[in-house]
Amino acid sequence: MLESFFTRAIIAGVGIAAVTGPLGSFIVWRRLAYFGDTMAHSAILGVALALFFSITPIAGVFAIAVLTALVLAFLQRRGTLSADSLLGLLSHSALALGLVLVSVMPNVRIDLMGLLFGDILAVSVADLAVIYGGGALVLAALAWLWRPMLAGTVSEDIAQAEGFQPERTRLVFMVLLAGLIAIAMKILGVMLITAMLIIPATAARRLSGTPEQMALYASLGGVAAVLLGLWGSLYFDTPSGPSIVVAALGIFALTSIVPLGIKGPSA
Amino acid sequence: MENFTPPKRDEIVRVSGIGVRRDGRWLVRGVDMSIARREIVTLIGPNGSGKSTTVKAALGIVTPDEGEIWRAPKLRVGYVPQKVAMDRSLPMTVNRLMTLAARHTKAEIAAALDQVGIAHLGHAQVHSLSGGEFQRALIARAIIGRPDLLVLDEPVQGVDFSGEVALYDLIGRIRDETGCGVLLISHDLHVVMARTDTVICLNGHVCCSGTPEAVAVSSEYTALFGPRAAQTLAIYRHDHDHAHLPDGTVRDASGHLHFDHHAHGPHCDHQEGEKHSHA
Numbered sequence: 001m002l003e004s005f006f007t008r009a010i011i012a013g014v015g016i017a018a019v020t021g022p023l024g025s026f027i028v029w030r031r032l033a034y035f036g037d038t039m040a041h042s043a044i045l046g047v048a049l050a051l052f053f054s055i056t057p058i059a060g061v062f063a064i065a066v067l068t069a070l071v072l073a074f075l076q077r078r079g080t081l082s083a084d085s086l087l088g089l090l091s092h093s094a095l096a097l098g099l100v101l102v103s104v105m106p107n108v109r110i111d112l113m114g115l116l117f118g119d120i121l122a123v124s125v126a127d128l129a130v131i132y133g134g135g136a137l138v139l140a141a142l143a144w145l146w147r148p149m150l151a152g153t154v155s156e157d158i159a160q161a162e163g164f165q166p167e168r169t170r171l172v173f174m175v176l177l178a179g180l181i182a183i184a185m186k187i188l189g190v191m192l193i194t195a196m197l198i199i200p201a202t203a204a205r206r207l208s209g210t211p212e213q214m215a216l217y218a219s220l221g222g223v224a225a226v227l228l229g230l231w232g233s234l235y236f237d238t239p240s241g242p243s244i245v246v247a248a249l250g251i252f253a254l255t256s257i258v259p260l261g262i263k264g265p266s267a
Numbered sequence: 268m269e270n271f272t273p274p275k276r277d278e279i280v281r282v283s284g285i286g287v288r289r290d291g292r293w294l295v296r297g298v299d300m301s302i303a304r305r306e307i308v309t310l311i312g313p314n315g316s317g318k319s320t321t322v323k324a325a326l327g328i329v330t331p332d333e334g335e336i337w338r339a340p341k342l343r344v345g346y347v348p349q350k351v352a353m354d355r356s357l358p359m360t361v362n363r364l365m366t367l368a369a370r371h372t373k374a375e376i377a378a379a380l381d382q383v384g385i386a387h388l389g390h391a392q393v394h395s396l397s398g399g400e401f402q403r404a405l406i407a408r409a410i411i412g413r414p415d416l417l418v419l420d421e422p423v424q425g426v427d428f429s430g431e432v433a434l435y436d437l438i439g440r441i442r443d444e445t446g447c448g449v450l451l452i453s454h455d456l457h458v459v460m461a462r463t464d465t466v467i468c469l470n471g472h473v474c475c476s477g478t479p480e481a482v483a484v485s486s487e488y489t490a491l492f493g494p495r496a497a498q499t500l501a502i503y504r505h506d507h508d509h510a511h512l513p514d515g516t517v518r519d520a521s522g523h524l525h526f527d528h529h530a531h532g533p534h535c536d537h538q539e540g541e542k543h544s545h546a
Contacts, residue, residue, distance in 0.1 A: 029357040151367050154353055161326040161346035161418065162368045208358040209392070 002125050006234070012123040013226030013244065015131045016184045017196065019138050021219025023180055024197035025204070025211065026173065029153050033198050034084060035072070038091035039177060040193040042068040043185050044098030044115055051108055052101070058130065058182045065178035068094060095190070118189030118241045120230070127186060134183040138176050145172060150211055188241055195245040196222060203252035206260065221251050277304045279342055279416055279448050280325055285334030287320050294320045297472045298334070302416065307442060307449040307462055309479075312469035313491070318452045319349055319420055321469065325450070326418060342416055345409030347402075349420040349452070359393040361385070361404050365411050379411040380404075382437060384430075398425030406434070410441055417441065418450045 002008055027036050043061040050060025068090055075086050102110050111119070123131075142149075151159040152166035159166040184193050204217035228251075229244030236243075278301055286296035295317030302308050302325075310318045323329040325336060326344060353359065365376045380386045383403040388396065396404060402425050409417060419438070423431040439462045442449050451463070467476040468488055475487040482488050 029354050031354060147368070153357065154359070154364075154367055155348060155351045157323065157326075157328050157348045158346050158351070158368070160328045161344050162412075163344070164368075202356070205356055205358065209360055210358055210363045214358050 002128070005121050005123070006230070008123045008125070008128060009120045009230055009240065010227065012128055012131050012187055013120055013230060014223050015128070015135050016180075016187055017200070017222030017226050018219045019135045019180055020184070020196045021200055021204075021217075021222050022142050022215035023138070023177060024201040024222075025215045025218050026149065026153065027177075027197050028201045028205070029211070033194065034087045034091070035069075036177060036197050037194045038072070038087045038094070039065045039068055039174075040181050040185075040190045041091045042094035042098075043181055043190045043193075045094045045101065046098070046182075047110075047115060047185070048098045048101035048105070051105060051110075057185070061185050062178050062182040064094070065181050066175060069174040069178065114186075114189065116189045116191050117239065118185070118187045118192060120187045120240045120244070123187065131183050131187070134179060138179050141172065141176055145169060149173060188244075192241050192245050195248065196225075199245065199248040199252055200225060203248065203255045206255050206258075221255075222248065225251055278302070279304055279339040280450075281337045282321070282325050283335045283337075285321070285324050285331040285336060287317070287324055287329055288332045293471065295324075295469065295471055296333075298324075298469070299473060300325065300467060302448040302450055304415070304448050305442060305446050306464045307438070307451060308465045308467060309451045309453050309463040310467050310469055311453050312474075316469045317471055318469055322418060322420060322450060322452060339415065343412060343414045345412055345414035345417045345447075347405045347409045347419045347422055349424075351401075351405060353393060355394055360389070361391050361393060361396070362389040364393055364404060365408055367408060369412055371411055375411060379407040382410065382441075383407045384433065399427060399430060402426055403430075403434075406437075413445055414447055416448045416450065420452045422451065 002011075027033060042064050046061035046064030047057045048060075049064060050057045053060070072083075072086060072090055075081070075090075076083055079086065081089075099112075102108065102112075102115075113119075114122075148159060148164040148166070148169045151162070151164055152169050156166040159169075180197075181193055184196070188196055200222035201214065201218040203221045204214045207217055208214035225244050225248035229247035230240060232238060232247060233240040233243040280300075280302045282298060282300040285298050287294045298317075298321050300308070300321065310321065312318050320329060324331045325338075326346060327336070327338070361380065362376055365371055365379060371379075376389065377386060380389055383406050385400055385403050385407070388400060388404070393401065393404065402422065406419065406422060409419070417438070422438070423434055426434055438449060438451070441447065442462070463479055465476060466479050466482040468474050468482055468485075468491065470491055474491055475482050475485040477485070
């Protein structure tokens with residue numbers, strides 16, 4: 001069954017979507033969309049450095065994503081620039097730096113489109129193992145830290161006063177996000193990872209009454225987007241990654257217009 | 268530091284000479300404070316006098332730049348901050364909010380909501396609540412875990428006047444029932460809970476502290492808030508001459524719905540009193 005590249009693509013996409021649901025929900029709740037984008041963009045630099053030092057790209061991407069988050073935290077603490085200016089600075093610098101570095105490297109031919117938009121149709125069985133192994137790890141950590149993370153999302157002051165460690169929780173969340181970016185990079189590319197984090201979560205918002213519902217619906221929506229997008233890319237011969245994002249957008253549009261009853265959660 | 272209460276038995280939090288500095292400026296400095304089990308401590312002071320900062324330091328939310336803080340080991344805290352800004356993208360029912368910090372049974376949740384008078388709002392979305400209802404939900408959330416220390420930063424904000432009395436009653440009742448210590452920040456300089464054991468008057472430092480009666484007549488208090496404030500420092504007395512109606516309002520012995528804490532003289536220019544309507 002894993003012999004078909006299309007089957008492997010579906011399995012890979014479903015695995016990624018299951019993780020982006022709850023992780024993306026936290027990104028939406030904590031207003032970290034641009035932060036996620038910045039970490040994803042830094043992945044290019046991670047790939048370039050991994051090639052330079054001949055290590056596996058996933059390790060390079062993970063390390064640089066974590067480093068970017070740490071640099072941001074450092075600059076935020078001491079600087080006078082606002083967070084969104086700093087994110088803009090880091091996001092585009094990391095992207096440009098990575099692209100320049102890749103282009104000057106001798107004897108390296110890089111599929112630039114693959115880096116930017118991913119290639120879900122080129123997923124190998126080994127990639128699947130990485131996605132499901134890494135994905136399970138990220139989801140297990142999320143489940144373990146769910147209560148402190150949610151408490152910190154509602155109010156870091158309450159979380160701190162009542163015995164949680166919101167600062168440490170924030171750090172762990174950042175590491176989990178870096179982990180997801182590392183395993184999803186090959187599938188979705190740096191440009192589309194944030195889309196799969198944000199769009200299914202926002203689509204799930206109107207249908208959800210509790211945080212847990214939203215996380216679950218975001219995963220289901222993401223899975224639906226993967227199936228729909230891959231089918232669309234096959235049928236219309238369109239690029240697969242962007243097709244998945246377009247399908248997610250369609251699901252968002254659908255949940256935005258569907259009428260909710262009086263007893264609906266957002267009433 | 269006159270009138271500072273002597274060391275108490277059964278202390279749960281002790282703050283000694285703490286100071287918090289931001290951008291080269293001391294927000295508060297030289298603050299001593301102690302809270303024991305069954306004690307209600309109320310912080311009052313003008314805006315920017317460091318009330319919230321002091322509380323945050325005592326809870327470990329803010330790290331003080333000088334001084335020492337001691338908290339009883341494994342102290343269970345229930346905290347109602349001054350502001351909770353939940354993003355609207357976060358779906359949250361009142362029932363779900365109750366289990367934010369720990370698991371609780373349905374019966375415990377219902378009891379906590381009932382105590383603050385919003386038993387009917389369990390399934391409501393937090394974003395759909397009014398300011399007063401949200402405040403009550405936050406208080407229910409803070410008390411549901413039966414904390415050793417209940418900390419409320421301006422608990423009556425957004426709550427109408429009769430609700431204010433009911434909330435102060437509730438805080439006193441929780442103290443009586445559970446034996447927890449209570450640290451309270453009052454937004455209203457003139458109304459301090461009668462059952463407050465210790466009032467600490469802050470203005471960047473502790474300007475006076477002691478029983479409500481002692482603080483009201485102290486020269487530091489008069490200097491800080493003016494002589495008229497000293498005359499009008501009313502202390503809400505827990506007299507059983509009124510009834511709490513199911514909708515949260517209070518009916519006194521004569522049947523009037525009101526809580527008239529002080530008379531407004533011809534020179535009444537303080538803003539605190541203006542939002543209170545006199546029935």
